[in-house]
Amino acid sequence: MxxxxxxxxxxxxxxxxxxxxxxxxxxxxxxxxxxxxxxxxxxxxxxxxxxxxxxxxxxxxxxxxxxxxxxxxxxxxxxxxxxxxxxxxxxxxxxxxxxxxxxxxxxxxxxxxxxxxxxxxxxxxxWMQYLTAHGALIDVARLGRDQPVVITAASSSVGLAAIQIANLIGAVPIAVTRTSAKKAALLDAGAVHIVATQEEDIEARLREIAPQGVPVVLDPIGGPIFTPLTAAMARGGILIEYGGLSPEPTPFPLSDVLAKTLTLRGYLVHEVTGDPERLEAAKTFILDGLASGALKxxxxxxxxxxxxxxxxxxxxxxxxxxxxxxxx
CATH class of the missing domain: 3.90.180.10 (Medium-chain alcohol dehydrogenases, catalytic domain)
Incomplete structure (x- = not known):
């Protein structure tokens, strides 16, 4: 028993x-x-x-x-x-x-x-947090060195894993959180910039951080935040949605999607765990990151x-x- x-x-x-x-x-x-x-x-x-x-x-x-x-x-x-x-x-x-x-x-x-x-x-x-973040940022978005990436729900386990992975490959993690209460902790965790959605204009703040637009957004929330996020994205950018936590409807930002040829992409970690080759590559990346201390x-x-x-x-x-x- x-x-x-x-x-x-x-x-x-x-x-x-x-x-x-x-x-x-x-x-x-x-x-x-x-x-x-x-x-x-x-x-x-x-x-x-x-x-x-x-x-x-x-x-x-x-x-x-x-x-x-x-x-x-x-x-x-x-x-x-x-x-x-x-x-x-x-x-x-x-x-x-x-x-x-x-x-x-x-x-x-x-x-x-x-x-x-x-x-x-x-x-x-x-495994859940690092596989989710690795699959989204590395496999799907092909995030590269010096590229800014917006990470919403940044204090969640996946958000923090995404911050660490972004830093490991030399990208620029922008943490989005509700208030500035977790700002110091997020900076300590490796975020380069912090955006507090209840205290700042999200679009204006992101445009200030990334004047050329943000090429990659990782979001588990959906809802009204889609509008300012896509407005601040770069031409050809990709928004990866892996959740849907917002109880409010998610608008489709048609004008920005068309004008900037954006990709709005649903994502599940099962895409990685169900593909032996992708899973093995992710496991190697994660175990190497843990061993080096870059991932913790x-x-x-x-x-x-x-x-x-x-x-x-x-x-x-x-x-x-x-x-x-x-x-x-």
Whole structure:
């Protein structure tokens, strides 16, 4: 038996329950892990609320990121042994491969032996944020040296990962946040410029920073911010949308899209995780960045497994700076 988190109805954090369940032995090609830490993502809150792209049958487990120790192996597994320290590439189907539990099972191709110097909490805070940012900025946008890049929701885990990756390749990260309360922390995290949306004219501030226009925008919000963002973009620029957090409608900025031949591009991390070649390149980039210290997961707060409800409340508060981790 193992403790796992499930929910029986959609709703707020209070619908999450910790239950004792029998976890089956891993099947062929699967690895079962004794989980030591979980990384929380907004996708999990969305699935809990019933607004995620995946709509599972209830009751359902959830969770996309874990780190721990290999506990059991299914048939046909090579390269892993019980006792190995590992972390998880986020699966495409959260309900099929839920991470929230003392024991969790994943396909072997999603299991990564992480370096011994990378602790379980940092390992659980690595893959979703860096894979998302790398795929968007490096694979899709082809961001280059000295190019400015606007990063909205900059204090989120993906936002901070994007800032670090931009700095690693010599680009110029422009962090967009709601107020100046996190300005000092964002500058310490590597942002070159800060734009506070509730205190400044976004378009005017971005034009001041990048008079020739911004070639790349990374945004998980959508909504009314699309208008000033696209107005400040460079000809031929690309806006990559990977979220949709705004409850307000997202306008289509037709005049700027036409006048500047802009690309507005939806993006999912599954584009990377589902492509072995792209995934291997991203893993190499990320592990090299971690080893050099250029990439370093920023953990906002750590909760014990028993406080998963409170951890989800904090996840939705918008107060965090970096990744929320749950220890098991």
């Amino acid at each position: 193992a403790r796992v988190v499930r929910f029986y109805s959609h709703g707020g954090p209070e619908v999450l329950r910790i239950e004792d369940l029998e976890v089956p032995r891993p099947g062929a090609g699967e690895v079962r892990i004794s989980v030591k830490a979980l990384g929380l993502n907004r996708a999990e809150a969305s699935m809990r609320k019933g607004t995620y792209i995946e709509m599972p049958a209830l009751p359902s487990g959830l969770g996309l990121e874990a780190a721990g120790i290999v506990e059991a192996l299914g048939d046909g597994i090579e390269g892993f042994a019980p006792g190995d320290a590992v972390s998880i590439i986020p699966p495409r189907q959260m309900a099929r491969w839920p991470a929230y539990g003392e024991l969790a099972t994943f396909p072997a191709e999603l299991v990564v032996k992480h370096p011994p110097w990378l602790g379980f909490e940092a390992a659980a805070a690595t 997961p920023i953990i906002a707060r750590t909760f014990p497994f028993e406080d998963i409800v409170e951890a989800h409340r904090f996840l939705e508060s918008g107060e965090q700076f970096g990744k929320i981790v749950v220890t098991v």
